[in-house]
Amino acid sequence: MRKYLLFSCLLLQILTALELEHSGQMTLWFKETPVNQANQLGIRYLPEFHFTELPGFPDWRQTGSGGLTEDAANIDADIVLNAVNMAGAAPKLKPYRLWARWKSEHAEARLGLQKINFGSATIYRPLQWFDSIDPLDPLGFTEGVHAVLLRYYAHRFNIWGWYLNFNKELKGMETLPTAADAAEAAPDDGSEYGGRIELPLAFGEGSFSFHQRKADISGIPGIAYLTSDTIVPEQRLGLDLKLDLLIGFWLEGARIQRKTAVKELSAEELTTIGADYTFGLGNGLHVLLEKFNRELPGHSEHYYGLLLDYPLNIYDKLLGLQQFNARENATQLSWQRVYDDLTLQVTAMLQEKNNGWQVMAAYNY
Numbered sequence: 001m002r003k004y005l006l007f008s009c010l011l012l013q014i015l016t017a018l019e020l021e022h023s024g025q026m027t028l029w030f031k032e033t034p035v036n037q038a039n040q041l042g043i044r045y046l047p048e049f050h051f052t053e054l055p056g057f058p059d060w061r062q063t064g065s066g067g068l069t070e071d072a073a074n075i076d077a078d079i080v081l082n083a084v085n086m087a088g089a090a091p092k093l094k095p096y097r098l099w100a101r102w103k104s105e106h107a108e109a110r111l112g113l114q115k116i117n118f119g120s121a122t123i124y125r126p127l128q129w130f131d132s133i134d135p136l137d138p139l140g141f142t143e144g145v146h147a148v149l150l151r152y153y154a155h156r157f158n159i160w161g162w163y164l165n166f167n168k169e170l171k172g173m174e175t176l177p178t179a180a181d182a183a184e185a186a187p188d189d190g191s192e193y194g195g196r197i198e199l200p201l202a203f204g205e206g207s208f209s210f211h212q213r214k215a216d217i218s219g220i221p222g223i224a225y226l227t228s229d230t231i232v233p234e235q236r237l238g239l240d241l242k243l244d245l246l247i248g249f250w251l252e253g254a255r256i257q258r259k260t261a262v263k264e265l266s267a268e269e270l271t272t273i274g275a276d277y278t279f280g281l282g283n284g285l286h287v288l289l290e291k292f293n294r295e296l297p298g299h300s301e302h303y304y305g306l307l308l309d310y311p312l313n314i315y316d317k318l319l320g321l322q323q324f325n326a327r328e329n330a331t332q333l334s335w336q337r338v339y340d341d342l343t344l345q346v347t348a349m350l351q352e353k354n355n356g357w358q359v360m361a362a363y364n365y
Helices: 002-017
Strands: 019-032 040-053 060-062 068-070 074-086 092-103 107-114 145-153 158-164 192-201 204-216 231-244 248-258 267-279 285-296 299-311 316-324 329-338 342-350 356-364
Touching (some): 192 231
Antiparallel strands (some): 019 040, 060 068, 092 107, 145 158, 158 192, 192 204, 204 231, 231 248, 248 267, 267 285, 316 329, 329 342, 342 356
16 A cells, blocks of 8 residues: 555646646447448547657757757657457456657657557558548548657758567458467567658658568468468568659559468569549549559459548538459449548448448547
């Protein structure tokens, strides 16, 4: 009991000394799914605590005259919890964001559970390596990754570098987990690292990205009959280009190379070509098109996406998303109303016999 009181007093003293900002988001949703699936009723609460000044960490930076000035850079931290309660399931509480950051005019370093996303595509994203953002989600919800992220902002280019570890779940568009929990994994097999450089162009910008990790293929059925090496090195190379011409145009691609004897898993190429334009109809109809190609050894897939966005007024917006290929077709229709602190959304999902709908309300404070 005495230890608990001492800890509570110490924690209270630390929080009092910190420059603390508090905000949060409460989300409630109901989703009706096809007859062979259970309906979903859930509530999610994301309380956020942002520390804008940490005591004991003065920031010094060299000035143009050669002297040093304090508080030219700053250290801040962010803590966001994710409390989820869904009908028929046990409540869950886990960190959503938990990071600390040092930032100056031209550089920043961020350590902890954070969001990392980049790329120019919207519907089909070959560079969706670390996030799972839905293009129709007005909240932009996505799980974070445990990482160290470094960024340097120069006059003519930006450089990113990252190191990831302790990420046991699939990230982004991954279909194979990182070999952190594999039975044959070495202590460093959960490590991932990569980087990115962003360059300005005459009418837009271009970027190059790379990432390296070890993937675990032991969960694939029958893999033991094909190879005994179930932890395979994986390298990703990415390119994205975005141009602002008469219409918006972008190209995003990634090549994934794995060192394995299983030919079907050895290589994968993802490419998206897209364009958008806002027509002067009514309040402005925004039309976005994307074509996505996935190339595997001896096999290829092609998908198309159409996203329509029409604002009814300053609060209301209609969206339509259609994704299709030669075999299947899926459509989502959505209405959104957004205030300063309240977001409402109703979405209908149409996919042959797998129809459903969802209503969502989110309150920010």
